[in-house]
Amino acid sequence: MTSSVVTTAQDPPPPAAQTTSSPQKVPALALVAPSVIALLLWMIVPLAMAIWFAFQRYNLLLPDNRAFTGIANFTYILTDPALWVSIGITLVLVASVLVITIGLGTLLAVLFNQEFPGRGIARVLAISPFFVMPTVSALIWKNMLMHPVNGLLAQMTRGLGLGAVDWFADFPLISIIIIVSWEWLPFALLILLTAIQSLDTDQIEAARMDGAKPLALFRFVVLPHLSRAIAVVAMIETIFFLTIFAEIFVTTGGGPGLATTNLAYYIYLKALLEFDVGGASAGGLIAVVLANIVALFLVRSVAKNLDT
Amino acid sequence: MSTVTLKNIRKTYTDTEVIKGIDLDIDDREFVVFVGPSGCGKSTLMRMIAGLEDITSGELLIDGQHMNNVPPDKRGLAMVFQTYALYPHMTVAENMAFSLRLAGVPKAQRYERAKEVGRVLQLEPLLDRKPGALSGGQRQRVAIGRALVRKPKVFLFDEPLSNLDAALRGQMRLELASLHESLQATMIYVTHDQIEAMTLADKIVVLQGGVIEQIGAPMELYNHPRNKFVAGFRGSPKMNFLPVAIAGVGASGITVKLPGGGTVVVPVRPANVQLGDRITLGVRPEHIRIDAENPTIMGEVLVIEHLGDATSLYVKVAGGDTMIVQAEGNRQVSVRDRIPMRIDGNLCHLFDANDITLPKAS
Numbered sequence: 001m002t003s004s005v006v007t008t009a010q011d012p013p014p015p016a017a018q019t020t021s022s023p024q025k026v027p028a029l030a031l032v033a034p035s036v037i038a039l040l041l042w043m044i045v046p047l048a049m050a051i052w053f054a055f056q057r058y059n060l061l062l063p064d065n066r067a068f069t070g071i072a073n074f075t076y077i078l079t080d081p082a083l084w085v086s087i088g089i090t091l092v093l094v095a096s097v098l099v100i101t102i103g104l105g106t107l108l109a110v111l112f113n114q115e116f117p118g119r120g121i122a123r124v125l126a127i128s129p130f131f132v133m134p135t136v137s138a139l140i141w142k143n144m145l146m147h148p149v150n151g152l153l154a155q156m157t158r159g160l161g162l163g164a165v166d167w168f169a170d171f172p173l174i175s176i177i178i179i180v181s182w183e184w185l186p187f188a189l190l191i192l193l194t195a196i197q198s199l200d201t202d203q204i205e206a207a208r209m210d211g212a213k214p215l216a217l218f219r220f221v222v223l224p225h226l227s228r229a230i231a232v233v234a235m236i237e238t239i240f241f242l243t244i245f246a247e248i249f250v251t252t253g254g255g256p257g258l259a260t261t262n263l264a265y266y267i268y269l270k271a272l273l274e275f276d277v278g279g280a281s282a283g284g285l286i287a288v289v290l291a292n293i294v295a296l297f298l299v300r301s302v303a304k305n306l307d308t
Numbered sequence: 309m310s311t312v313t314l315k316n317i318r319k320t321y322t323d324t325e326v327i328k329g330i331d332l333d334i335d336d337r338e339f340v341v342f343v344g345p346s347g348c349g350k351s352t353l354m355r356m357i358a359g360l361e362d363i364t365s366g367e368l369l370i371d372g373q374h375m376n377n378v379p380p381d382k383r384g385l386a387m388v389f390q391t392y393a394l395y396p397h398m399t400v401a402e403n404m405a406f407s408l409r410l411a412g413v414p415k416a417q418r419y420e421r422a423k424e425v426g427r428v429l430q431l432e433p434l435l436d437r438k439p440g441a442l443s444g445g446q447r448q449r450v451a452i453g454r455a456l457v458r459k460p461k462v463f464l465f466d467e468p469l470s471n472l473d474a475a476l477r478g479q480m481r482l483e484l485a486s487l488h489e490s491l492q493a494t495m496i497y498v499t500h501d502q503i504e505a506m507t508l509a510d511k512i513v514v515l516q517g518g519v520i521e522q523i524g525a526p527m528e529l530y531n532h533p534r535n536k537f538v539a540g541f542r543g544s545p546k547m548n549f550l551p552v553a554i555a556g557v558g559a560s561g562i563t564v565k566l567p568g569g570g571t572v573v574v575p576v577r578p579a580n581v582q583l584g585d586r587i588t589l590g591v592r593p594e595h596i597r598i599d600a601e602n603p604t605i606m607g608e609v610l611v612i613e614h615l616g617d618a619t620s621l622y623v624k625v626a627g628g629d630t631m632i633v634q635a636e637g638n639r640q641v642s643v644r645d646r647i648p649m650r651i652d653g654n655l656c657h658l659f660d661a662n663d664i665t666l667p668k669a670s
Contacts, residue, residue, distance in 0.1 A: 224395070225396075
C-alpha cells in the first residue's frame with residue numbers, strides 16, 4: 001500500500017511540472033521579447049540591408065541605374081588586388097598592436113605593481129592616453145610629434161645631427177601602429193595591473209622559498225596568473241583593431257598608395273569616395289566574414305585559457 | 309643534524325618594533341610551537357627564520373651557520389602556508405616538484421620524486437590533477453608534499469590547519485605528529501590553537517608583544533606558568549584569577565583570604581611579598597570542586613554550558629568576579645543556584661603585583 005502511494009506520488013510531477021511551468025514560460029517570453037526584438041532589429045536590419053545592397057548595382061552618382069546584378073559586386077571586389085592588400089594590412093595592424101600592447105602592458109603592469117614614490121600619479125599618467133579620443137591623439141601625433149618639420153621627434157633627431165624622419169611618408173604603417181599602440185597600451189595595462197594585484201602574495205613567497213628568482217617568478221607564477229586577463233584583453237582589443245579608422249583617416253588617409261588602407265578604410269573609400277554602395281556592401285560582408293574567422297580563433301584560444 | 313639558533317633577534321618596521329629581542333635554541337628533531345595572541349609576532353618571527361622578512365638586528369644560525377642574509381631557498385628550509393599557496397595552473401606533481409624544476413633536475417627524475425612523496429602522503433591517484441579539483445585536506449597534503457620534496461633541514465608551518473574544518477583538523481594533526489615521528493625532522497609550527505600546541509609540541513614558545521614569555525614543554529607550561537599571562541593563555545577554559553589578600557605566611561606556604569572570607573593555603577615561598585599584600589590567585593576551572601561540606605567560596609551560577617563530558621559553570625563570587633568551574637557532565641545545577649566550591653591550595657598559583665608567579669615551596 002505504501003508503494004502504491006509512492007508511485008502515485010511520483011507519477012503526477014511531470015504533468016504538474018508542465019502545468020506549473022507553462023503559465024510561467026509565456027510571461028517570461030513576453031517580458032524578454034521587447035529587448036530581443038530590439039536587438040534583432042539593431043543587428044538584422046543593417047545586415048539585411050548590407051546583403052541586399054551587395055547584390056545590387058547601385059552607385060550614388062547614377063542612382064537611377066540601379067538593378068539586381070547577382071554576384072557581380074563580389075567578383076569585382078574579390079578580384080580587386082586592393083582588397084587583398086587591405087586585408088593583409090588589417091591583419092598586420094591587428095597582430096602587431098596586440099603584441100605591442102600586451103607585451104609592454106604586461107611588463108608595465110609588473111612595474112606599476114612595485115612600490116615606488118609617486119606611484120598613484122604615475123599610474124594615472126600611464127592610463128590617461130586611453131581617455132583621449134582617437135582623432136585628437138592621431139592629430140597630436142601627426143602635427144606635434146611625428147611632423148618632419150615641427151614634430152618633437154624630428155627636432156630631437158635633428159638636435160643629434162641625425163636629420164629628420166618623415167614618418168607618414170617613409171614608415172606609414174609603422175606610424176599607425178605606434179599611434180594605435182599608444183592609445184591602447186593603457187587599456188592593456190589597466191586590465192593586467194588589476195589582474196596582477198589579485199595574485200596571492202603567499203604564492204610568490206612560496207615560489208621564493210622554492211628557489212624562484214625574479215625571472216622564474218615572472219615566468220612560472222605571474223604570467224600563468226595573467227593568462228586569463230591577457231586572453232580577455234586580446235579579445236576586446238581585436239574587436240576594436242579590426243575596425244581602426246579615425247587614426248588612418250586623420251593621418252595618412254590610407255596612403256601613400258595603399259600602404260595604410262585597412263579593410264574598414266577600403267570600404268570607406270568604396271562607399272564614400274567612389275559612391276559605389278553595392279561594392280562597399282560586398283566589402284562589408286567580406287569584413288564580417290573576416291571578423292568571424294578571427295573571432296573563431298580567438299574564442300577558441302580564450303575558451304582554452306578560461307578552462308584551465 | 310639541523311638546529312636553529314636565534315640570538316637577540318629584532319624586527320623594526322619604520323619606527324615600531326615588533327620583535328623585541330628573541331633568544332631561542334631549537335634542537336635537532338625538535339617540534340617547536342610558537343603560540344601567542346594575534347599580533348604577538350609569532351608569524352613574523354617564523355617569516356624571519358624563513359627569510360621572507362629581513363632581520364633588523366640579531367643573529368640567526370641554522371646548523372651553526374650565519375643565515376641573516378642568505379636567500380630563503382638557500383637556507384635549507386621549507387614552509388607550509390596557511391593558505392597552502394599552491395600554484396593553481398600546475399598539477400599536483402608539478403606543484404610538488406617545482407623547486408626541483410627551478411634547480412634544473414630532469415623531468416623524469418622530478419616526477420619520480422613527486423611520486424615518491426605522493427605515496428607517503430597518499431596523493432598518488434591525484435598527481436595529475438590541478439589544485440582546484442582537490443578538497444581542503446588534499447590541498448593541505450600537497451602543500452606538505454611540496455615541502456617534503458625539498459628534503460629540508462627544518463620544516464616551517466604557518467598555521468597550516470586553521471583553514472580546515474574541525475574533524476579534518478584533528479586528522480591532519482595526527483598525520484603531522486606521525487610525519488614528525490617518521491621523518492625525525494626539526495619542525496617549527498605557528499598556531500593560536502591550544503590543542504595543536506599541547507599535542508604536537510616538544511617545546512612551546514609563548515610569545516606576547518614581540519617577547520618570549522616562557523619556553524617549556526607543554527605540561528611544564530600547564531603546571532608551572534612563569535607569569536600570569538602564560539597561566540591565562542594556556543588551558544581551555546581559561547584559568548580563573550581572583551584578587552586575594554595575604555592573611556598569613558608560614559612554613560607550609562602562604563595563607564590567602566578569598567573574596568567572601570574563605571582562606572586557602574598555597575604551598576609557595578613568599579619571595580617578595582608580605583603579610584597584607586594584595587596579590588592574585590590563579591586556579592584552573594578543572595581544579596575547582598563543588599563541595600558542600602567544606603566550601604572555601606560561595607558563588608551564584610550565571611550561565612551553564614553543557615559540553616557532554618563536562619559542564620562549564622560561570623559563577624559570580626563575592627566581590628563581583630566571575631569564575632569558570634568545570635563540573636561533571638551530569639551535574640544537576642540551575643541558573644541562579646548558589647553553589648559551594650572548594651579550591652585546593654596545592655593546585656593554585658599565586659602571582660605577585662608584577663604578575664610573576666611565586667615559586668613553589670619544594
